[in-house]
Every structure is written in C-alpha cells, then in structure tokens.
Amino acid sequence: MKAVVKTAPGAGHVELRDVPEPMPGPGQVRIAVAAAGICGTDIHILRDEFPSRPPVTLGHEFSGRIDRLGPGVAGLAAGTPVVALTAAVRCGRCRYCLTGNVLMCEQRLSIGHGVDGAFARYVVVPADMVRPVPQGVDLRHAALAEPLAVAVHAVAERSRIAAGDTVLVSGVGPIGLLVLQVALAQGGRVLAAGTARDGRRLDLARRLGAEAIVNVDAEDPVSAAREWTAGAGVDVAFECAGAPRSLDACLRAVRRIGTLVQVGLMGRRIECDYEQVAMREIFVTGTYGSSLMSWPRALALLAQGRVQAAALISDVLPLTAWEEGFRKTAAQESIKVLLEP
Numbered sequence: 001m002k003a004v005v006k007t008a009p010g011a012g013h014v015e016l017r018d019v020p021e022p023m024p025g026p027g028q029v030r031i032a033v034a035a036a037g038i039c040g041t042d043i044h045i046l047r048d049e050f051p052s053r054p055p056v057t058l059g060h061e062f063s064g065r066i067d068r069l070g071p072g073v074a075g076l077a078a079g080t081p082v083v084a085l086t087a088a089v090r091c092g093r094c095r096y097c098l099t100g101n102v103l104m105c106e107q108r109l110s111i112g113h114g115v116d117g118a119f120a121r122y123v124v125v126p127a128d129m130v131r132p133v134p135q136g137v138d139l140r141h142a143a144l145a146e147p148l149a150v151a152v153h154a155v156a157e158r159s160r161i162a163a164g165d166t167v168l169v170s171g172v173g174p175i176g177l178l179v180l181q182v183a184l185a186q187g188g189r190v191l192a193a194g195t196a197r198d199g200r201r202l203d204l205a206r207r208l209g210a211e212a213i214v215n216v217d218a219e220d221p222v223s224a225a226r227e228w229t230a231g232a233g234v235d236v237a238f239e240c241a242g243a244p245r246s247l248d249a250c251l252r253a254v255r256r257i258g259t260l261v262q263v264g265l266m267g268r269r270i271e272c273d274y275e276q277v278a279m280r281e282i283f284v285t286g287t288y289g290s291s292l293m294s295w296p297r298a299l300a301l302l303a304q305g306r307v308q309a310a311a312l313i314s315d316v317l318p319l320t321a322w323e324e325g326f327r328k329t330a331a332q333e334s335i336k337v338l339l340e341p
C-alpha cells in the first residue's frame, strides 16, 4: 500500500512510498482509514523540529472503519466506524497510565511518529485505544476527534474556565479554532487573536462565536484584550500559535492571578517576558495532546453539534496529493487538510 513515510532523520526525508500492508497482532485491530488530517506536528516532523522514529508512516488524526481484528480482540466488529487515541505503546502501570494521562507515560510511543500512522490505507492500533464514532457523525468530521480531544484537554481539563470568564485564544489555526469552541461550550467569552495572514481564519473565529477578534499585525492584542475586559485583562489565555510573539501577548494580556495555558509547540528555545509570571502571579500550565478522559467529551461535543468540525475542513485531497496538503498547511493557506487514501 502507499504511505506517506518519514524515511530518515533530519529535515525533509518525507515521501510517498510502497510499504507492506500491516497485520494486527494480538490485542490489535486494523482500521481502513477514511480520512486523516494534516497537523502542524506533521510539518514540525518534516522540518525535524519534532522527534520521530524513521522509517515511520506519518498521520495521527484520523477516522476509519475496523477492517480486521487481531487474536484475542473482543467487543469490536469489522465495519464499525471508529477513531483512535494516539498512544499505541505505553507501559500501562505508571502513575500517568493509571490516571489516564497516557501521553505522559515515559514508554509512550504514538502513531504517526513513534509507530506507523494513518497516512496510508490501513493503520494498526491497540484495541483498547479504539473509540466508536457516535451515530450521525460524518467520518470526515470524526477525523477531527483527535485535535478536538486536544482542545478538550486544554480547556476542560487544564484551564478551569468558569462560566462568564473572559478568554483570549491567541492563534487561530485548527487547534485555536477548536479551543475557541470548547471554551464557548464551557461558558467562556472569547477574544480571538491572529495575524494578518489569518484573515479568513479570524472571520471564521467570529462566525464560530468569538465576541471579538484582533489582527495582531494591525492592532496591539494586549491593548485590545484590556479594552475588551474594561482594563482588567483576560481570565484565561490560551497560547495556540506556538510563537514567541503570541506567548508574550498572552503573558501581558492575562489578568493578575489569571491562567495561561500553553497549547502550541514552539519547536525551539525562545525568549519571553517570564517575569510577568511572578510579578502578577500567573498560573502557567502546559498541555500536550489529550488524556483518556478527553475523548468521550470530544465525541459528545461532535455528536451534539456543539463543535463544528465541518467549518474547519478547508481541503480534502487524495493521499497521493500529500505534498500539496503539506505545502498548504505549512503556508497557512488552508485550515484543516484531510487526506483520503
């Protein structure tokens, strides 16, 4: 089968190549991929800014149908539409595994960079990481379950947003636009910030329910946030751009004893006005991926239509056009690009 593979360490080294069709081992299932989203992480892997174990098939955001069950798998049936958590390998015994924070397991390897992922016809995953897609949810929309679980983890599990809180979402890529929607579902009021290049995404942020938007190339986001909150600063800021300038704005836009949640990945060491954390007693918390608990909530939000996945899907391309998809994602010409094998 054709697969988009990171073939060797270093920048570049990603190509569409023929690989053997995988077979599910004991406790595993094989899923026929319906759609797989290109993520900023895939671009980081392409540029060697995120660790991977080549040769490895990329792709960790996907939906599909169960195709084949490995020995000993019970309770799942071929043909069932499913999504899957990314933690393919983990110890199952450490404090992180036992508390559902499976991505924090020291032995964790995820699909799409640690083990073979979903930019292919088939992907093999452990049966206990598979989740049925709720009835009525389109498989293309379900391909956004993973990034939505990331947003649920950041907003509902790490930020402690309370109804009526003012929220800055800095960065309006797919994760920012999902964080925005989950923050609204939690009862927050949202100011979304993006760059001049984000024009279309900022418009979408507004349509999805942001009360205010700010183009940081035309207007100072800190002044905008202070104005919007009558001088107080926002209760919670989500850094979703993975950019030093965005982090700096979050550090200064958040109110005293407010919360800053780091969602974006910088991919390198950066400088920022860290003194703000002490001087204004800011709670800073990082989030990485999702937990076991993020997924039922993410799937419920999709099923209830409280998160609009369709609005984020800008391009659907065949797997063979992966290069175009990667280019559009890297150039921020798209919002979410789905590849279909």
Ligand SMILES: [Zn+2]
Binding pocket: 039, 040, 041, 060, 061, 147
């Ligand atoms: Zn992702």
Ligand SMILES: [Zn+2]
Binding pocket: 090, 091, 092, 093, 094, 095, 096, 097, 098, 105, 106, 107
């Ligand atoms: Zn573990």
